[in-house]
Amino acid sequence: MLSEDDLVRYSRQIVYPHFGKKGQEKLKASHAVVVGVGGLGCAAALNLACAGIGRISLVDDDVIELSNLNRQILHWEQDVGERKTISAMKKLNTINSALEIDAVCEKITEDNVYDIIKGANVVINGLDDFETRFVVNSACVKRNVPFIHAGISGLLGQITTIVPGKTPCLSCMYPDIPPAEDTIPVFGVTPAFMASLQVAEAIKLLAGFGETLGGRMMYFDGETMETYYEDMIKDPNCIVCGSAGSRSQENR
């Protein structure tokens, strides 16, 4: 149920066609988990809070360094040395005090990932490595939770939405684990842009309108301001969501 304040605060969203009060009520009743509270995660969490997602869980075990401040927009000079989850939670509580914000200061592993995503309506990726993305991808597939993947490097970004049972998962797309760069270059605009797109995907999924990037990868090249799209194919033998995955799930 929306409050009088909600009707005013979200009035510019509520007037959007196919969204309305019902769409806003769905956002208010939703739980988003943001895994990684760095460049992508800060911008995603900020946009989720502004949009009125009722519960947001922030997951990260890292502390803030000065070199984070060019892109991690919820962390400020005064926060250097603070835990990222706590810093971000404080800002979000100030931006939108009506929301429930959880700070989960843990490193994501195969052992705790199911607890971390428990009850989530959507999981938004803010992680900076593929290995942990695969752990979250697998748990989301097994628990039937949509997972919005994005990744960045420099001025390059990529994004897709994984809807278990409907779209390819991250393991279908990347049977080979991509190699990691030693130091990933980044301008703050890249994660800010890609995270905004992640939240656009989340809003559509949660409120139930529009068309997502399910089954498609979008690439953004900020050097040329070009976008590229690729249809992603579901692998029937995928170790996570295919027949091989079903076998491993039975054994779990």
Added chain:
Amino acid sequence: MAVKILIPSLLRKYSGDQEAVEVDGGTVRECIDILKGRYPELERWLYKNGKIATYVHIFVNKRKSCGEDAIKDGDEIKILMATGGG
């Protein structure tokens, strides 16, 4: 025949800081092989078990392409890598 390969920023340190390299090949795979021949350090980024890796996304004239696709004079090959930063 001249085909231009556009190198993504994260690989330029392995391609002599070149943003674009001209090659002469009949297919996408041949063009990428020629590129690797000139800049051997690219091999570990572009190939997996002798094939172009699944995390290497290739577009020809902005359309998604695969290794066997034929190339013609003036085509532009764009390499995009899976980006894992957050």
